[in-house]
Amino acid sequence: MSNRLQTEQIQQLDSQHHLHPFTTHQTLRAASGPRVIVKGEGAYVFDSEGNRILDGMAGLWTTNIGYGSKELAQAAYDQILELPFYNTFFKTTHPPVVALARKLAELAPANLNQVFFGSSGSESNDTAIRLIRHYWVLKGEPKRRIIISRKNAYHGSTIAAGSMGGMSHVHQHSYPVYEGFRHVMDPYWYGESFDGETPEAFGLRAARAIEDEILRCGPENVAAFAGEPVQGAGGVKIAPDTYWPEVQRIVDKYGILLLADEVITGFGRLGTWFASEYYGIRPDLITFAKAATSGYVPLSGVLVGDNIADALMAENDDFNHGYTFSGHPVACAVALKNLEIMERDRLVPRVKETTGPALARMLARFKDHPLVGEVRSVGMMGAIELVADKKTRRRFSDLGRVGLICRDHFFRDGFIMRAVFDTMVCAPPLIWADTQFEEASAVIERALDQTLQDVKGELAA
Ligand SMILES: *Cc1c(COP(=O)(O)O)cnc(C)c1O
Numbered sequence: 248m249s250n251r252l253q254t255e256q257i258q259q260l261d262s263q264h265h266l267h268p269f270t271t272h273q274t275l276r277a278a279s280g281p282r283v284i285v286k287g288e289g290a291y292v293f294d295s296e297g298n299r300i301l302d303g304m305a306g307l308w309t310t311n312i313g314y315g316s317k318e319l320a321q322a323a324y325d326q327i328l329e330l331p332f333y334n335t336f337f338k339t340t341h342p343p344v345v346a347l348a349r350k351l352a353e354l355a356p357a358n359l360n361q362v363f364f365g366s367s368g369s370e371s372n373d374t375a376i377r378l379i380r381h382y383w384v385l386k387g388e389p390k391r392r393i394i395i396s397r398k399n400a401y402h403g404s405t406i407a408a409g410s411m412g413g414m415s416h417v418h419q420h421s422y423p424v425y426e427g428f429r430h431v432m433d434p435y436w437y438g439e440s441f442d443g444e445t446p447e448a449f450g451l452r453a454a455r456a457i458e459d460e461i462l463r464c465g466p467e468n469v470a471a472f473a474g475e476p477v478q479g480a481g482g483v484k485i486a487p488d489t490y491w492p493e494v495q496r497i498v499d500k501y502g503i504l505l506l507a508d509e510v511i512t513g514f515g516r517l518g519t520w521f522a523s524e525y526y527g528i529r530p531d532l533i534t535f536a537k538a539a540t541s542g543y544v545p546l547s548g549v550l551v552g553d554n555i556a557d558a559l560m561a562e563n564d565d566f567n568h569g570y571t572f573s574g575h576p577v578a579c580a581v582a583l584k585n586l587e588i589m590e591r592d593r594l595v596p597r598v599k600e601t602t603g604p605a606l607a608r609m610l611a612r613f614k615d616h617p618l619v620g621e622v623r624s625v626g627m628m629g630a631i632e633l634v635a636d637k638k639t640r641r642r643f644s645d646l647g648r649v650g651l652i653c654r655d656h657f658f659r660d661g662f663i664m665r666a667v668f669d670t671m672v673c674a675p676p677l678i679w680a681d682t683q684f685e686e687a688s689a690v691i692e693r694a695l696d697q698t699l700q701d702v703k704g705e706l707a708a
Pocket residue numbers: 366367368369370372401402403404475479480508509510511536537
């Protein structure tokens with residue numbers, strides 16, 4: 248059977264039976280259908296037509312060590328033969344879950360020493376929400392239920408995590424939105440600052456929006472503030488340096504908990520094991536998922552602060568929460584091996600020393616392009632924001648249209664970056680070397696020029 252025929256058959260079956268996440272199905276099915284990805288190798292994936300594609304998104308912020316690791320395959324194989332599954336509900340445990348919990352406690356900030364496992368970022372955030380509210384009940388302050396989060400935050404797609412997130416199009420699907428969440432502005436200097444406002448001043452203003460909200464709710468009703476150290480799905484929004492220290496000050500002042508959603512930033516993306524370390528914050532809980540196993544199998548969790556863990560030791564307290572696959576032995580074995588590989592190959596310090604700076608240099612090449620409003624990056628995550636008018640930062644009409652045009656040019660040229668409206672975002676595997684940066688740079692240059700041709704008439708004179 249030819250590749251073409253195979254591809255068409257797969258696409259047809261896909262359209263008959265498969266509902267995709269975050270997708271306009273009518274458009275997907277009316278167009279040529281989804282691209283069929285059949286293989287991954289190192290920094291590349293291959294589609295069913297035999298095209299090699301450089302993956303600038305690490306799958307979806309996940310494959311930090313790259314594709315095709317025989318060592319991870321072997322770790323899964325060995326564990327499946329030894330013990331493919333056992334639960335951890337009924338006073339039982341097993342070696343891989345204990346070893347991984349120990350390892351994570353070692354890598355995490357000093358005050359986080361316990362782990363509750365799940366299989367997705369959404370689940371781990373749901374767990375965190377329950378833990379936060381349960382904590383305040385145990386502390387005798389049950390009125391503290393409100394969790395403050397931010398606009399454009401992404402915390403997952405379950406009803407609680409989706410309600411904590413700040414994306415209105417996600418909320419539309421969870422009527423009624425799960426109660427008890429408030430959303431304040433995100434620290435997005437390029438899009439939200441006043442004329443002439445410095446990033447430093449803006450960072451303080453964005454942080455103080457949290458304090459304003461605490462006072463509006465009444466501090467005695469506020470349980471926690473939750474945020475991604477860098478907003479990922481919201482468009483790689485990197486807070487100015489003044490932001491996180493001020494957030495920590497506010498959280499401390501009112502004695503509320505800090506939840507760092509490190510589902511993207513965990514496991515080295517910023518050049519530290521956790522971004523909390525990078526920004527010098529002291530979260531009471533860290534949620535993680537995606538890159539814990541480099542995405543080879545699903546695994547997530549919540550790193551829990553000693554203060555919360557101690558409260559759970561209260562006499563006769565039942566924490567009535569858990570997932571069948573909490574601490575799945577195969578997932579734990581793969582995560583352990585993944586972390587071992589990251590340490591052996593120095594992938595985390597390399598983000599600080601070589602790959603992160605290389606990404607920043609690559610993006611900086613495009614900052615003067617007529618379509619580009621801003622380039623930004625931190626560690627191995629970055630963005631190129633496209634605008635119709637560089638001077639006034641005016642967006643294109645019909646937000647998201649130009650981003651998709653640009654993304655399609657990338658795709659046709661064998662490169663993946665994701666479009667968040669008109670912001671092109673990337674989060675390459677941490678294994679990128681000069682070859683990949685050069686390849687990406689050449690594609691981005693061509694794709695931006697092609698996009699410019701497509702939308703030239705809409706640009707400010
Ligand atoms: C992806 C993501 C989630 C949700 O993770 P799932 O595994 O898709 O449930 C939560 N928070 C952040 C910051 C994410 O990027």
